[in-house]
Amino acid sequence: MAEAGLFIGFGQPVRGREAQALDIFNEAVAYYTALREQGQIEDFDAILLEAHGGDLGGFFLLRGDATSLASVRMSDEFGRLTVRAGLIVENFGVVGATLGTSLEQQMALYGNEVAEVAAIR
Secondary structure (H helix, E strand, O other): OOOEEEEEEEOOEOOOOHHHHHHHHHHHHHHHHHHHHOOOOOEEEEEEOOOOOOOOOEEEEEEEOHHHHHHHHOOHHHHHHHHHHHHHEOOOEEEEEEOHHHHHHHHHHHHHHHHHHHHHO
16 A cells, blocks of 8 residues: 655646647656556556636646655656646646555654643643
């Protein structure tokens, strides 16, 4: 089970660049599929959100181990896709995520710190 993730969020295409946005979306799907087939990530999801008046139009969630995802994030190809996407869609961003057993560990750490800070009062 994956312990880490990369959340790659995006908004609406820049007006006039809708066709380019579709191209970069398909290019990203092909790239993430190749990463999965090569064993560099465990899996990924591509999500499109319904219209809701917010800035987030959809996202990819890449799942894997933290070391592999860090390597992917620092790769030239990931960097190239990130720059291109940022030029074509609004509100583009990449954020690390905690999943699976790492989430349980993170929440336990948080609980311990909450208790410690509460005891300081």
